[in-house]
Amino acid sequence: MDNVLFPILITIFLLAIVSVAFVATRTKRDDKVSSASPKSSTATLERTTEAPPGPGAVIAPPAEPGTGLVEPPVEVPGGQLGEAPVAPLEEAPGEVVEGEVEVLEPVVERATFRNRLARARSAFTGALDSIRGRGAIDQDTWDDLEEALLRADVGIAPTTELLDSVRSTVKSKGLTTADELIEAVKDEMKARLGGASIELNESAERPTIWLFVGVNGVGKTTTIGKVGKRLADEGRSVVMAAGDTFRAAAAEQLGTWAERCGAVLVRGAEGADPSSVIFDGVAKGEAIGAEFVLADTAGRLHTKSNLMDELGKVRRVADKGAGSVAEVLLVLDATTGQNGLI
Template structure:
């Protein structure tokens, strides 16, 4: 199954659920106030968010009026274009630095699939011929270290770990310095997913960043936030908190195939101004895919409306 097929298949619940209402919405003969009100309901229901939804519908009204669009396909294409204005039209990959190793700091609360995402990334990079090292910096959660060890074994990658309850920053410092001495290409750093309060979390992540940079000037090269698509607007709230503590360079959105509210991708891109770089569209190792905005937008809509140009 190609990347497009995976993303399209992963959006099946969103497309057949709330976004499936688009078919009836665009079958109408006129695009009046009632149309825009219903469109707002559909977008908000798909977790696009109130702020982003209002921005989209206001822009759509204006462009439809400017272009004197009357046909459903014309209006649909304008809407798709507006979504791509928010998301961007290009795939934005995780950047590997010219300096080795590339250090990717992976953030996220417990339960979003953070450790699994790290494992899948390790598998991807190993298949590309890269030497990968995992640093088990989530020392608070029971079994987090063991879980990462299993993934390291599957990906035939090195792992640096300390005992549970150890200082996460010390683990990541050792991980990065080991990667430098071993000639690793990529270091994937797991981090704590739950601390007692927001202030604790912020301070811990700030410390982690400082220590990683001390181990390797210029690191981390990527700060990837893992979010669970099924949590909708809660994921956006999490992203805002994490972004304050350790400015993120990209988002990995897991479980996109498990939600009927896949519009959260649009809300994240619009309100955080941070690209979604990876999406999880299944349980398999290969189901963590680079995010392609054009394929995502095409995959949102029902079959009869995917043929227009964006």
């Protein structure tokens, strides 16, 4: 038993001696570091603290980073530290002109009907000029003239009638040159256009009924407003019948026009029979002694047979009351083309 305990005691004793020696060595090292720190701090403070520059001192500004160049020193007057004084900016001499600046607005030329037809007119006149350059009248001349009329959207039937009449004139008068042919075409066109009457008919018995028809969106309601305004300016009494019961807000639009020109508006319920609305408009015109009844209708294509039959019914019903339908006015626009003449 003693042989076992003796080595254990020796081992514990050696470990205790080693521990005491390690602690003593660590304590001495910490004391040395703590005693050296104040001296190092004092030395660092002494090195970084410098006396301020005295009067007349010259301070060199720091060099720009990355260049290695040092700017010339700037003398600080009075011995005070600070930035160099900056001279105030002087305003450039010049006169100040007071007053409003005149703004020139661009002048927009109002488009006229003649200007809008300039493209078609130039194409037609260009074709006629090419025909003028020929000497005698031959089959090619007639073909080019026919093509020019068709390109100008004169239509096949009017072109055929026009050229047949011009052929008779050329044969009877013995015309031989292209210039004479062109003059004959001009005279024939003027005679055909000048002979038609552009006056609108009025019925013998009041009220005179004008029925406005056309495809969708050509401006029937707006045209009624313009015609009503013209009649009102002439001192004529007008009744407007809102026969377009299909399009939304059509009656409201016609009511706005009636209010602007001082006309009487007759309207029905949305989706009502247009014939009954126009008949009520004619009856209203008779009751108040109005001179004109302008009847609006819904837009329709001539290819829709059921809608065209409805339009025929509107015409028959309008003629049953006082007065009569003196005009059926077809409202057209440039996109309708030859369909407007069918």
